[in-house]
Amino acid sequence: MRAYSLNQRTPPASPALRMTPGRVKCVLLVLGVLFLALIGRAVYLQVVQQDFLLNQGEARFRRALVLEANRGVITDRNGEPLALSSPVQTIWASPADMEPVPPAKLRELARLLEMSPADIAAKLSDRKREFVYLKRQISPELAERVVGLGIPGIAKQQEYRRFYPAGEVTAHLIGFTGVDGKGQEGVELAREKMLAGKNGRRVVLKDRRGHIIEDVAAIESPKNGQTLTLSIDHRIQYLAYRELKAAVEENKAKAGSVIVLDGRSGEVLAMANVPSYNPNNRKELDLERRRNRAVIDQFEPGSTMKPFPVAMAIEARKVTPHTWMDTRPYMIGPATVRDTHSQPSMDVTTIIQKSSNVGASKMALMFPPETMWQFYDAVGFGRGPQSGFPGEASGRLRNWKSWRPIEQATMSFGYGVSVSLLQLARAYTIFTDDGQLLPVSFTRLNGAMPGKQLIRPETARQMREMMMTVTQAGGTATRAQVLGFNVAGKSGTARKLVNGSYAANKHVGLFVGLAPATRPRLIVAVMVDEPTGGSYYGGTVAGPAFANIMAGSLRILGVEPDAPSNNTLLPVSDMPEVREET
Amino acid sequence: MMVNSARRYSPITALDEALAWAIALLLSISLVMVYSASIAYAEADAGTHNRYFYLMRHVLFMAVGLGVAYGVFQFPTAFWQKNAGRVFLIGLVLLILVLIPGIGKVVNGSRRWISLVVFNLQPSEIMKFATVIYAADYTVRKSHKLHSLKEGFAPMFMAMVAVAFLLLREPDFGALMVVMTIAMGILFLGGINLRIFSGLAVMAVTAVVLLIVLSPYRLKRVLGFMDPWDDPYGKGYQLSHSLIAFGRGEWFGVGLGASVEKLFYLPEAHTDFIMAVIAEEFGFAGICLIVGLYAWLVRRAFHIGMEARKLERYYPSLLAQGVGIWLGIQVFFNIGVNMGLLPTKGLTLPLMSFGGSAMVMNLAAVALLLRVDWENRRIMRGYKV
DSSP states (O other), X not given: OHHHHSXXXXXXXXXXXXXXXHHHHHHHHHHHHHHHHHHHHHHIXXXXXXXXXXXXXXXXXXXXXXXXXXXXXXXXXTSOEEEEEEEEEEEEEOGGGOOOOOHHHHHHHHHHHTOXXXXXXXXXXXXXXXXXXXXXXXXXXXXXXXXXXXXTTEEEEEEEEEEOTTGGGSHHHHOOBOTTSOBOSHHHHHTHHHHHOBOEEEEEEEOTTSOEEEESSOOBOOBOOOOEEBSOOHHHHHHHHHHHHHXXXXXXXXXXXXXXXXXXXXBEEEEEEESOOOTTOXXXXXXXXXXXXXXXXXXXXXXXXXXXXXXXXXXXXXXXXTOEEEOSOEEETTEEEOOTTOOSEEEHHHHHHHTOHHHHHHHHTTSOHHHHHHHHHHTTTTSOOOOOXXXXXXXXOOOGGGOOHHHHHHHHTTOSOBBOHHHHHHHGGGGSTXXXXXXXXSBOOSSOOOOEEOSOHHHHHHHHHHHHGGGSTTSSOGGGOBTTBOOEEEEEEEEEEETTEEEEEEEEEEEEEEESTTSOOEEEEEEEESOOSSOOOHHHHTHHHHHHHHHHHHHHTTOOOSOTTOOSOOOGGGSOOOOOOO | OHHHHHHHTSOTTOOOHHHHHHHHHHHHHHHHHHHHHHHHHHHHOTTTOOTTHHHHHHHHHHHHHHHHHHHHHHSOHHHHHHTHHHHXXXXXXXXXXXXXXXXXXXXXXXXXXXXXXXXXXXXXXXXXXXXXXXXXXXXXXXXXXXXXXIIIIHHHHHHHHHHHHHHHHTTOHHHHHXXXXXXXXXXXXXXXXXXXXXHHHHHHHHHHXXXXXXXXHHHHHHHHHHOTTTSTTTTTHXXXXXXXXXXXXXXXXXXXXXXXXXXXXXXXXTTTTHHHHHHHHHHHHHHHHHHHHHHHHHHHHHHHHHHHHHTTOHHHHHHHHHHHHHHHHHHHHHHHHHXXXXXXXXXXXXXXXXXXXXXXXXHHHHHHHHHHHHHHHHHHTTOOO
């Protein structure tokens, strides 16, 4: 009080004069401007920058969670699972949210995950990252123990792992899925859409510690994949694979394939290839093992082609099974068509039984190229079999306009035309009861699909009768006999094309046959690629495997024998090998 | 006439009711918002595991603060004027004490707190209060010398340099800015020579720039403020999240309790960055309400000061206006920091943020304001103070 109340003597110094209202207004004005600046800034943030800020916010809090759909089960025709998804856990870490892990805990973690502590430390070293996989696809029990260590920032996440109970037996057929869960090969790839289902989606806001705060959009629940029922019979599949593998090993072959078709419906009952792989553990998987040869590889079918020109000739009534033909070697231009075991004449049945090139080519040459092309084209050579299988080969059948006569002749015994084993097996469906070409199917059908009538039922019956002689005494494939059943079939031995010319020592041994021949139920086609164990003739290398597969399959399906009295097999070992023309 | 007679019978010792209600409103909002902003941290913290942890302490501080305010209100302004030097000295001693290791407690690299077992005392908050008391007294006492550089200005300048030196040792740059603004504002209102004032302002700005450039820690904060989106996960982390909170608020906010930023994204959500949470939950409307309340409060403080001035009560006048400058500038600094107008400082929002010393001293300051007004009313009605 002393300062202002008594000092009257120097009026200019009075606070009353110095403390002017102007200065108060000035300070108030400054503060007012500052407060208005705050409001202005708020408007700027909420009008001009709003979209940007909202986006930045969403980038930080908003997370789209995938609700994984369970992939559909693949079963055989009887419901036996061939591919299923089992829940597994993946361990991940968010280094950004972690404190340094005590060494003891790190060692314990490393022991559980079977990793080295140094590896784990390296994965956790980038402290800016918010997501690092530590170990994928481990068992739920192990994951529980890892999370139980209570290390902050380490969490588990459910995933599904595809498991294939039949392993290498169905490897090429089923294929497999990649780490992303998508089909990579086989049916898994072909039917991806149906199996995958549709992942669900949940859009949420998360707090910084990863807790879900709320859903900001309607939850789309996942739609699980559908169960896919294949036409395969897993018992026949196992049998076919086992016998094929034995045949490939016995003949020291490079590879082999087998297809078992239901001759009445066109369904594929088995399809196997050797070498195969274990789809559950694909660590060392080379392309050679991965190839589904039965569908993808194409080869020249050799003598297994001969029934087609013969059927064409019979269908056109140009010959009967008993028509005698001159089978001496003959010239087409500069080239000679000959048989190794030449006979002056044979009837049509014997031409099939002995696999005569001369006889088959003479029947082919009874037709103009266009007619023959139309028939080959009709049975599906040169076009994809529409099996729906990824990468299926369509084979090669050149346009008839460019055929020279010698080419038409060689095409009758399976050179100059290439097919896949699936195409070949399917073509043989015309020799079943009614002479229809059936579509093939890898999925179970509730009845035969409509076929395409190519030959009369009578022609088909005559063809089967002729082809039965192939497995009988004097035929090229006596080893393809089946106890209690008549087997109609045709062996084939084709030289392989290597760099455009036929190799002398590389062959494909084939046997395609139907049984019971009187009322066909099954078609089995066996291919043995590059046998090196002595014989390379189709009847010898593929015949026994065919016989075992056919016999077993007929038994599995409970097919009644059509030759119950035929209870002894011809002693093949004593007999000279009847070699077909190559 | 009924109206006039009604006024006559109103209690002559009445408080400024509107001011008291405005403060009560701010405190109520503070309770709700501190709880809202701290609930996630409180619940998740392994040490507390109690969602009411911060709220309970906040209520306690507020209660202590109201008690202190009641006490402050009991003293006539003349008491503060008489003891201004002592109050300032206590402030200085506390600022020295806090720098002594063992007494001063270090949090986040700054030695700003004196641990009193149940409660951490923040001397810089007391210094703000002391500066108002002292600067007002000084200005009135030296009013006849305020045109002189040597006699009028130099003593105050030396005192402020001492305060600045101590605050920078903590360091507490934000408190320094507030203290300087209060001191210069009161000197200006008290009629300091404009040439001296301008020179002082230039010097102050130069000093601030130098302090920023010469300190890597402050430079980092300033750089983070210049473009928070340049390094939003490093230097600009806090500010970018605060800005996102403002953006998310839109016109009317996401609703009470619905802030996402407070869920561990925005550090210091319940203390320095409580305005960001208010902005997110109540939007532009909430910002306008809060800023408006403070603006009204500041304007009221200056009005009380001018009324005192009319009554030739110069010291209470400067006291009230000093409180107005304090609240006004600190509100501007805090909200400006939240909005990215100013670099991060570490200042609370007066009467709103969680923080014991700040709450108590802010309540003490508004008690001064109410006391000045109360005295004005009594004098106008012819009573003795």
